[in-house]
Amino acid sequence: MMTDLISFIHQTKWADIPQPAQRRAKLAMLDLIGTGIGGAPTRLSQIIRDHANEEFGGTVPMLFDHRCASAAGAALAGGMTIDALDGHDGFNPAKGHIGACVLPALLAMAYETGCTDGAEILTALTVGYEVGSRLAITLHDTTPDYHTSGAWAAVAVAAVGARLYRLDAVQTGHAMGIAEYHGPRSQMMRCIDHPTMLKDGAGWGSMAGVSAVKLAAKGFSGAPALTQSGPAWDDLGQVWRIMEQYFKPYPVCRWAQAPIEAVLNLRAQNNLTSLDVAKISISTFHESIRLATNHPKTTEEAQYSTSFPTAVAMVRGTVGPMDIADEALNDPEILRLSKTMELSEDASANAAFPLRRYAKVQLTLKSGQICESARFEPRWDHTNPPSAADIIAKFTDWTADLHPQAHDIQTAVMGLDTTGLAPLATLIYQPIKRATKSGKSR
Template sequence: MTTPEGILDFIAELTWDDLPPQVRRQSKLCLLDLIGVGAGGAGTKLSRIIRDYSALDMGGALPMMFDGRGASVSGVALAGGMTIDALDGHDGFNPAKGHAGCGVLPALYGLAQELGDVSGQEFLLCLTLGYELACRTAMAQHASVPDYHTSGAWVAVAVAGLAARLMGLDRAQTAHAMGIAEYHGPRSQMMRCIDHPTMLKDGSGWGAMCGVSAARLAARGFTGAPALTLSTDHWRDLGDTWLICQQYFKPYPVCRWAQAPIAAVLDLQKRHGFDSRAITALHIVSFHESVRLGTKQVTTTEEAQYSTSFPCALALVHGTVLPEHVAEAALDHPEVQRLSSILTMGEDAAANKAFPNRRMARAEITLAAGDRLQSDWFEPEWDPTDPPSKEDLEAKFFNYAGPVLGQARSQAIHRAIETLGHTASAQPLLDLLAQPIS
């Protein structure tokens, strides 16, 4: 078992040469995907509100992602985390039931902007470190309490650790930073936002802000109780097993719990060739949490993203689910609303038992001609056991970023990421991310 002291050593001493080639490749893919999702999220009302708030109430000189206005480093982390989280298309970690990169990246971006001399290798190294710290903290925290809390709770601890490294804090200060973040991290109840979808989302931005603030407090001598999550056996293979390589990616910008149902209904439509207007009944069998995504008639993008029925309806009408389909201007689609309203759901004991490591669903569709179709069991696409190709993720990035940033800027970001491990400075990429959206 790795001790808390060993974890602190790992944070301070990890080098680029310690990362296996597949980990280096994965860090770039995660970075590309997060930026694409963040670009898509920047056009939401949620993102506009939080960026306005950060600019006005958390003032500073550091440019926010996709905005350019200045904020403090904590404000930059908050705004960036909530902007990525505004479009539920980012990567995640099944055992944690949540997302590491969503909060880690904007905190890292803000810290790198403040320091100004972060190399490309160090940027990717710290992103990788953030995933390792976040995912292990998540498993430890989830094992400590029965309530399911948001990603911000454990992202805060990870961000405090990587911030301490970048800021050059000593071991004792790093321990205090992570203890402060664990104590103040937003242990918000995730299922409340599932039952009542709002802009609260997964707490990722709040966790990023908390982690950055904790490190800055520790640097000034503020003390925190030891982080209890560092004294568990979830760290025993730290540095040997790289959890960044165990992330899933999302083909669709909605909750992961709705992705298997989408796969099931699309398979039936592909195999039987029916038009959505021929459907008279639609039933999904899945696990409890998926069934809890119960909003049928949606009026906001948050409701659309935290629903099972609405994304299934979108998929049956459009053949896929893209950011433009969950944008608020597109929600009042009569056929999508009709299908969403008639969809029913039921739980399955085997699917419940398999969760969270597996998210299973099957679909039953009745057509006007009387045909009753039933799918096989499906799991979400792009799991770590069957990951997307580099080309898949590049296509997703351009689908999400292109309409918001333009193709020229999107291509420049892609090129900057491709060469990041060989550049003396991450600043060219940071400058591209800082530019406001039109």
């Protein structure tokens, strides 16, 4: 029987959440924070944090900064900073992301409401994933346009905020209705075709959700959220959809990650380097081919490309944050393979999307030999999830050169339910700077 949504939002306790979902909530938080640390040195993050500080005055600390903004401004800055590096978790049925919207808003609202109970914060995060997953399914099932994640994740933020600010049932309904009405119904494929700093609407959704809560608390009314009912809600409180989120081993669009896996497999299996390869050909689904920038000028263009990170994988044997930014964008060997790469649609891959993301790769070697891959999917899907050690290794790899106390962050997150928020808060509200080759920071 369906659990009442309002009761689920306000009455769920940490002990009600199965232990696997509790562990997953901690790993999701760690992964989001690590991705945010990796995104903080980007120009996107620097601009949005300056904007939030200048235009959203307040006393709430911004993630990965020493300055403050309002709760809505801190949510905006944090959401866009995590989204600045496309390496955070996602949900296949939604073709989008929950955590990047929910976590920064949750932390901002927790600060403003004085909530330092780690178990409560983890519970609220889990509620955000459960509500957000079902909102996403419902909106995608009932509207023809492909909208960014902020459209529905704003409503999840409102649900989490209603819990933290202790809104009553009527106010909670209004908050969710306001957030649904004002959530960014921006066009995702427009961002795919023209990659810029707009990204996936995470920051705007986060900001809209916080604003909706604060408006509802003051008596502002909103039409009932259409997405808070339907078949997707029938298993609320029984099936824990936080367990159905995927993680990303690479900081690029999920649609490009199956070709990366195929190339890495062929590279290792045949003991190849990029110098052996004349051309790479990819057969995959339509949306992956729409990631068409083969000579990115910015990290945003590199993150929303299929050919460029696949070429990076062939040349460097991996794809990390520094492989899709700065000097790497002009690497002549990467560009040689990216510019000549052939991409074609595969009917079976199209039919399987979005629940599955398939790709095959063919390498034409300079010797004339052809190496063909099997059909690959991205790694770390919920059907074959990463281990805790995998997520911790990714976190360490992406943060070690940026945050001197990265290991302490890991310890604070994994012990959050017992030690509370204070140890973590002292570590995440400080500037992140990337060291240059000269050893200086910027």
